[in-house]
Amino acid sequence: MDASVEAALRKWPSVPACRGWLGLDARGDWYLRDDACQAAGRFPQPKGSRLEHAGLIAFIGRNYAVDADGAWFFQNGPQRVYVELEAAPWVLGVQAGPDGGWIVQTHTGLDAGPVRQAWSDEQGRLFLDTPLGLGLVRSADMHAAADALEAGRWPLAEIRHAALLQAHGLCLSPQAAASGA
Secondary structure: OOHHHHHHHHHOOOOOOEEEEEEEOOOOOEEEOOHHHHHHOOOOOOOOEEOOOHHHHHHHHHOEEEOOOOEEEEEEOOEEEEEEEOOOOEEEEEEEOOOOOEEEEEOOOOEOOOOOEEEEOOOOOEEEEEOOEEEEEOHHHHHHHHHHHHOOOOOEEEOOHHHHHHHOOOEOOHHHHHHOO
16 A cells, blocks of 8 residues: 555544445456446446546555455545446456466556466356455456466366355445445
8 A cells, every 4th residue: 555545544544435436347447437427327337437547547556455344445545435346356467478377467467476266157257366366357368368277277167256256255336235235
């Protein structure tokens, strides 16, 4: 977490959390969701306005974390901004590595570490369990991920998406959870 964020938390420890205003889609893109967008429906339909400012995206990525209830948030100074997730908290890029292995990185640019397990859900999406947690493989990187699976490098199982989220203690919609929906 950025030092400026930690200082703001010490200075203003009781700022109310914000819910529903930020979303992360299955491609690893962040979306700002204003009142009108939120009133039109739950994330990801409609998504909202895609964030494009590189500095803001990097700041969100550096200050992205999970709470004890499995809800992901971006710590924006003293305010916790909960994130509406389309499929998983991490969106993963997969590339063949120079040593014959595979490089797995998050949408925030972190090295995800070695893959412990792979799952395919009822929609055919591929999820990986890494030391950072559960992530969805970007559709653009499915070819490299398929090569890893075919090489027997990652154990693969089938699972329903809801069961996968439950097994990992994840909350896709902190706004819905807070409202009891």
